[in-house]
Amino acid sequence: MNSPEAPAESRRISVALKVYAVYCLVTAVALLALIALIAAPLAQYGVQLFRERHDVTLTMSLYLVQIVTLAVGAVGYVAFGVLVLRNRRRHVAQIAYALIGVGIVNLVLEIMLNGFGDNLVYDGVRLLVLVVISATIDPTLISERQLQRRLRDMETEEEAEAGTLGRAKGDRGFIELDFFNLFWVFVVCSVLGLIIEVVYHMVVVDPGVYQDRAGLLYGPFSPIYGVGAVLMTVALNRFWRANPVVIFLVSAVIGGLFEAAVSWFMQVGFGAVAWDYSGSTIFGLFPDPVAELFGGRTSTLFMCMWGALGFVWIKLCLPWMLRLINHIPWKVRYSLTTLCAVLMLVNGVMTLEALDCWFERLSGIPQTTPVEEFYAEHYDDAYMANRFQSMTITPEDSARA
16 A cells, blocks of 8 residues: 655655755855954954054955855855755745845855956856755745646736736735736836936937937846836835825935945946936035935935936826736736846846956956957947946946956
């Protein structure tokens, strides 16, 4: 007589994964020990710098943040290893999700400090392994996803026929905050934002003069507006019927802070400046306090513009956009969105790599690897300056100088 099949949660984890868990556990413990050894000397060095009033460079600060991130990741990998060895599938999946987030932060720091290269391979592979583990480690999650997918397809067909596809259910806001809707919010607003910025430059900044304000290597996209719109949609989705003043203020804060953060990242990572509002004033009467506070990375005027755009987007454009993307046949909407998302991701990665190689060439760093030679040949300094006409790169201003 056959014994009943064991519940998914109690099934034994494969030997291969347990071997990998032991490797993660050992390397994480070793890393934590190393960090513990250097923590005291680093602290003493920091105190000495403070007492002698030496400037602590941004590079040093970023390295410190990276050390903290590595320590958090190491603690996570210790937990991951223990949970795998104890056969806790669902908990392993949960810790894998957390480690993916920590890994992405560490990758961003590595790019800012050392650029693109072989230094990203190890962390990239570990991230890929975590993604696979998070998706496959708990069979109950797999079956739940399969069932949810079938139910979603049935609901999608019904909603498409009823004309309510993409709308949030109940009191959860105006639209469903799923990947499909948010991706197309990003795409549509990246295009609309670029159009608005080009027109503003031709009419206000330099009348009659066209300047390409695109933010990616290919296509009419300005991703800062796309991401800003996604953030506003997520933050204001439940409050789309709220007081217009509230929508304006929240949009202004989100847009201004995001604009300042992007400016800081580009300058720290690549020495790149695409906008600078230093010297801005309020009606010519006194210096703009917002511009002074953020070092010219945003300003009162542009925060107000973000507020106005957010209000128009939430109140007027979001319903229109939902009707627009719902013209995509529901049977191909997810496959088409996945394909477009992959192409957009490739576009974004190539843009960062091209900027990094541009930075290296201006820094006098020899282009020796095949990737660097490829970008030097196809995306040389003249090409980059023409594509990103509003951007200047000063290597000395980056954290990698």
